[in-house]
Amino acid sequence: MNKSKNTYSGIFRDGGAGSLAKKRYRARRKRLLSRENILMAITGVPYGPGQETVWAYAHCPTYQEPAIMYLTGINQSNVILLLDPYSFESDEIIFVSKKDLSKEFWEGIRFGVGDTKSIREVRRVTGIKDVRDIDDFDAVLKDRLKKQRKKTLGTLWMEGTQEKKIVEIKNDHNWKFKNRLARCLRLRGYPPLLQNIMKNHFELRLPLDTYDVNNTLLAEKITGKSFVETLKNFSSFKSEYQVQGFLEGRMLEESPYGLSFPSIIASGSNATVLHYMKNDDWFSKSEMVLMDFGVRWMTMHADISRTVPASGKFNPMQKMLYKIVLKAQLKVQRIACKGVTVNELNDCCWNSMNRDLEEVFKSAGGKFKLRYKDRPHGVSHLMGEQEHDGDPFRNYLSEPMQEGWLISNEPGLYGSFKIRINGKTYDEEIGIRIEDNLLITKTGCENLSRLIPKTVGQIEKLMAAKID
Numbered sequence: 001m002n003k004s005k006n007t008y009s010g011i012f013r014d015g016g017a018g019s020l021a022k023k024r025y026r027a028r029r030k031r032l033l034s035r036e037n038i039l040m041a042i043t044g045v046p047y048g049p050g051q052e053t054v055w056a057y058a059h060c061p062t063y064q065e066p067a068i069m070y071l072t073g074i075n076q077s078n079v080i081l082l083l084d085p086y087s088f089e090s091d092e093i094i095f096v097s098k099k100d101l102s103k104e105f106w107e108g109i110r111f112g113v114g115d116t117k118s119i120r121e122v123r124r125v126t127g128i129k130d131v132r133d134i135d136d137f138d139a140v141l142k143d144r145l146k147k148q149r150k151k152t153l154g155t156l157w158m159e160g161t162q163e164k165k166i167v168e169i170k171n172d173h174n175w176k177f178k179n180r181l182a183r184c185l186r187l188r189g190y191p192p193l194l195q196n197i198m199k200n201h202f203e204l205r206l207p208l209d210t211y212d213v214n215n216t217l218l219a220e221k222i223t224g225k226s227f228v229e230t231l232k233n234f235s236s237f238k239s240e241y242q243v244q245g246f247l248e249g250r251m252l253e254e255s256p257y258g259l260s261f262p263s264i265i266a267s268g269s270n271a272t273v274l275h276y277m278k279n280d281d282w283f284s285k286s287e288m289v290l291m292d293f294g295v296r297w298m299t300m301h302a303d304i305s306r307t308v309p310a311s312g313k314f315n316p317m318q319k320m321l322y323k324i325v326l327k328a329q330l331k332v333q334r335i336a337c338k339g340v341t342v343n344e345l346n347d348c349c350w351n352s353m354n355r356d357l358e359e360v361f362k363s364a365g366g367k368f369k370l371r372y373k374d375r376p377h378g379v380s381h382l383m384g385e386q387e388h389d390g391d392p393f394r395n396y397l398s399e400p401m402q403e404g405w406l407i408s409n410e411p412g413l414y415g416s417f418k419i420r421i422n423g424k425t426y427d428e429e430i431g432i433r434i435e436d437n438l439l440i441t442k443t444g445c446e447n448l449s450r451l452i453p454k455t456v457g458q459i460e461k462l463m464a465a466k467i468d
Contacts (some may be wrong), residue, residue, distance in 0.1 A: 041154075154194075261294065271290035
């Protein structure tokens with residue numbers, strides 16, 4: 001790990017490729033150009049932290065539009081990438097704002113234009129040779145459209161199908177940019193022939209390359225180490241926010257790239273709320289605590305869930321239910337491979353869990369009432385540049401998985417459970433989720449989070465360990 005100062009780390013992510021980063025991003029842009037073979041314009045996020053809602057400035061770093069991050073590594077607001085497969089001038093242009101040294105005094109270095117030195121800076125760091133003022137974008141687009149045989153313009157917006165109907169996300173920056181491009185086409189006398197590049201872009205982006213996998217492994221290592229330290233110190237915690245503070249503190253000590261998502265720390269009945277975010281309740285030693293957490297490295301993520309007994313030892317009912325969830329998770333891992341669909345993983349998971357609730361728990365005299373019917377959520381989502389990546393409407397669930405895809409494996413069980421074991425009655429509202437991250441390979445899958453403890457024995461041993 002390079003521990004020297006990196007002037008541009010806040011606005012350019014090299015993805016761990018170092019001096020090869022520019023070549024890596026260029027290759028990605030060329031693949032997209034070859035796949036689409038039309039003029040394309042893609043926008044970054046239009047504003048940074050505090051620029052739209054000033055009062056929400058606290059704890060709000062800039063996270064770039066993942067498409068721009070994937071194609072350029074640039075992590076600053078108000079940028080546009082133009083790709084043109086037919087240009088004799090340049091097949092790629094990056095548009096940025098004017099250099100503002102007074103703003104840099106407050107917020108740090110930013111890419112900009114307005115003088116030769118600033119343009120050279122963008123070229124040198126990003127590898128993109130044609131750098132222009134973002135205020136000139138419309139004029140450049142008009143000029144490039146004139147030279148196109150096909151008056152079609154590609155851009156990115158989120159689109160999918162639900163119940164055989166086309167659905168679109170219409171409240172984000174990509175949709176606003178799409179409408180801006182449509183207006184521009186109409187004003188120039190062209191019909192608004194806009195083509196969505198989402199499908200081809202995701203097909204190129206979702207399979208992780210070697211750098212992505214290495215970054216994910218580092219995120220998993222940091223996340224796992226933080227979890228182990230949290231378990232060893234768990235006896236000193238009495239509230240969800242104390243667990244959260246310790247766990248997140250350990251993760252952020254090891255990574256400058258932030259958390260993968262806001263952590264979920266849910267004790268007792270709170271764990272039956274899937275996206276519980278309150279994280280402020282006290283818990284008793286008789287309860288279990290569900291933790292859903294992870295840290296970023298570069299632009300890759302760890303997304304881990306573990307459920308542990310606050311006392312440090314599972315009671316007999318908790319152990320029985322926990323093993324039912326873990327068994328389902330291991331079954332999913334065994335069948336996950338190239339060509340299998342996520343829907344098939346779902347069937348495997350929930351069939352296993354529902355069968356064992358009847359054949360193991362109920363046959364032992366247990367009674368239960370689930371918070372859901374048949375299945376509470378999907379067992380897997382795609383991971384990559386976004387912690388939840390791919391088509392946001394999840395039409396990919398029915399597509400054969402590809403080599404290089406990274407998916408979550410997260411069966412969960414949520415409800416009210418009661419059973420009498422060895423003369424003692426246990427009656428609790430319980431939420432249990434166990435989540436790992438699987439890389440799809442040629443012959444099966446690799447569990448990138450396999451070193452993060454999750455068996456009953458591993459968890460109890462760590463929670464009983466003395467703090468160094």
